[in-house]
Amino acid sequence: MKLLEFVLLGMLMEGEMSGYDLKKTIDSTVGHFYNASYGSLYPALKRLADKGHVSMKETADSKNRKLYALLPEGREAFMQWLAEPQNSRRELLIRVFFFDYLEEGIRMEHLQGYRHAAEREVRELDAVRSVVESELAGIERPEDYYYRVSVLDYGLMHAKMQREWIQNIMERKSLNHVNPDK
Secondary structure: OOHHHHHHHHHOOOOOOOOOOOHHHHHHHHOOOOOOOHOOOHHHHHHHHHHHOOOEEEEOOOOEEEEEOOOOHHHHHHHHHHHHOOOOOOHHHHHHHHHHHHHHHHHHHHHHHHHHHHHHHHHHHHHHHHHHHHHOOOOOOHHHHHHHHHHHHHHHHHHHHHHHHHHHOOOOOOOOHOOOOH
């Protein structure tokens, strides 16, 4: 299944919604880092209905809206996907957004894996940065590579930020788990 289909299943975990409601919910939540157009949303809802993951009923109101609801097969597919390791960077924020549906042990296992991957990326980019710096020191016009090096800097800063963000989530959750009143 496509990522959008899992996003839709996750949104429908909250309850029945129209396509319009789903689009607005996506835009106001995960839409800050994931985009879904109406042109992709409705075909995805049709695929989910065809697979038996969601039901669709037409309303008798003046708007003739279609309401979509999560079926047990859809919930099972969503929970299975959510419990799997992430496949791409793009999925990280989507998965973490829906982590409240996972058991604590699975959440922490995934967060530890994400943190480990971010730490590995920081080490790899630090090594690349060292090589680049030594190569730049030996050329006549290192400023000609300013923007290329800036992209490397961005990657390193992003990896460090992601590592710290994941660590922060784990620490806050751990504190809240020990003292649920906070």
